[in-house]
Every structure is written in C-alpha cells, then in structure tokens.
Amino acid sequence: MNSYRHDYHVHSCFSHDSRASLEAACQVAIDRGLDEIAFADHADLGPDFPQDYFRAPEYLAAIARCRARYGEELAVCAAVELGEPHLYPDETAALLDAHDFDFVLGSAHYALGMRAAWREEFFVDPLHEAYESYFRQVVRLAAAGDYDVLAHVDLIKRDARQFGKLYDGPGPYGDMIRTALKSVVERGKGIELNLSPLRRGQPEPCPSLEVLKWYRELGGEILVIGSDAHSPDGVGAHVDLGVEIARSAGFARLATFRERQIDWRRI
Ligand SMILES: [Zn+2]
Ligand SMILES: [Zn+2]
Numbered sequence: 001m002n003s004y005r006h007d008y009h010v011h012s013c014f015s016h017d018s019r020a021s022l023e024a025a026c027q028v029a030i031d032r033g034l035d036e037i038a039f040a041d042h043a044d045l046g047p048d049f050p051q052d053y054f055r056a057p058e059y060l061a062a063i064a065r066c067r068a069r070y071g072e073e074l075a076v077c078a079a080v081e082l083g084e085p086h087l088y089p090d091e092t093a094a095l096l097d098a099h100d101f102d103f104v105l106g107s108a109h110y111a112l113g114m115r116a117a118w119r120e121e122f123f124v125d126p127l128h129e130a131y132e133s134y135f136r137q138v139v140r141l142a143a144a145g146d147y148d149v150l151a152h153v154d155l156i157k158r159d160a161r162q163f164g165k166l167y168d169g170p171g172p173y174g175d176m177i178r179t180a181l182k183s184v185v186e187r188g189k190g191i192e193l194n195l196s197p198l199r200r201g202q203p204e205p206c207p208s209l210e211v212l213k214w215y216r217e218l219g220g221e222i223l224v225i226g227s228d229a230h231s232p233d234g235v236g237a238h239v240d241l242g243v244e245i246a247r248s249a250g251f252a253r254l255a256t257f258r259e260r261q262i263d264w265r266r267i
Helices: 021-032 055-069 089-098 125-142 155-162 171-186 209-217 240-249
Strands: 006-010 036-045 075-083 105-106 188-192 223-224 253-258 260-266
Touching: 006 021, 006 075, 006 105, 006 188, 006 223, 006 253, 021 036, 021 155, 036 055, 036 105, 036 223, 055 075, 075 253, 105 125, 125 155, 125 171, 171 188, 171 209, 188 209, 188 240, 209 260, 223 253, 223 260
Parallel strands: 006 036, 036 075, 075 105, 188 223
Antiparallel strands: 253 260
C-alpha cells in the first residue's frame, strides 16, 4: 500500500544556515518517493541572527518555479519557520500579512531572557533550570504565537545530547509540556514530529513517542512530520520511521496546508 509521505520541514538557501537549492531538494524528495515537501525557511527575529536574509518575494518566486517544474510529481508547500513569533508580534504580522504562505511553523530557539538555547554555554548546572527555562518559552509561544504548527516541542534535548549532557525529561517538565500542548489543541493548531535528532544518531525524535501520546490524549489531531534538513541529502530522511511512530501514537493521518487552511492525508 502506498500511503502518503511528506517532509514538512526543509531548509533552503533562503535560510541563513543552508546553501541548498530548492530544485535539488525537490529532486531528492521525488527520488525518495515523497508526495509533498514544505520549505520552512528561517525567519528568525532574535538578536543572534542576520536580519533581512529571508527575502520572501524571491523565496515565493522560487517556490513557483519548483511548482512549474516538479508539480506533476511533487506537491510543494510555501512555508516559513518563525523564531519566537510571540515575542515579535508586529514583525510577524507584517511578514504574514505581506506574503501568502501556505504554512507557518512556530519555533522556540531561545530560553527565557533570550538566552540562546542552542549554544553549549546554555547547558550549565543546574541543567534542570536550563531545561525549565526553555520549556517556559515553549509554553508562552504555544499560547500566544501566530503559527499553524508548533515545531520540535522538546528541541532542547537534541542540543543537550549533542553536547553530551544528560536530559532527564520529559517527566520533570511534563506539566509545562502538557500546558503547551493544551494551548495548541485549544487554539486549533498542531505540532510537528521533528526527525532531526535521528539524523544525528540520537535515539528519538522531537518530541518522543511518550510526548506524542500526551498530545493525542489531550485531543491533539493536527500533526506534520519534518526532517529539518539543511541540505538535500537529508530531505525525507527517516520519514518512514516517523510515520510508524505517528501511527503508534494513534495518528491515522497527517495534516497538509494550503494558504494556512488544513487538509488531511491518510498514512
Ligand atoms: Zn527550529
Ligand atoms: Zn528548522
């Protein structure tokens, strides 16, 4: 049986940390049998990122070229990954009002106080305070940000493990994670199953199966799967495993988006 497969979190050269051409990523997606790809380039408004590198008109023109070239074989979704949209509501509204995106990922990359949660110096003892500070940001984002899908809910564990630090979650942070997931459900938003830890040899995606089940128990239905690939060779990596994990958590379909309206595909 050929069930639907997508990669809803791919970066291209419109992200400050990727050189990938959209065409190369589309070709890999087709070669790997995906039905759909979403380019979710970074629009990070925080102080650590170069501003204005995300050139929306050029990006959308590149999407249109990909649709013209690959549209018969691959659905192409125009997305954006907003960093901390709840902290930059005016900038976020200006970007989203000015351009027609299909899909918006909302991401927490900073802990409270705009501490860069992807840097090694963030992971100092007591580690649980660092993790709490990250999840508090996720709670605020989930409740107030303009997004369709909350990205990589427990991303902090990926970078912790990358730096060889122990991650003792999700249990000790369960209240905060559930609070965030409740906001997602109440607002009619979704979450992402982010597979990027698997590409780094880590044992579980963001979030883990356990947290995905919490989301389901809280009434969560809207789910997308993304590799978070920053180069074409990562496009679609581990998506079959992601689908298996989603099914184990009780999901029978994935969400797709056009003009920020949801549609469903069975898996
Ligand atoms: Zn991210
Ligand atoms: Zn990303």
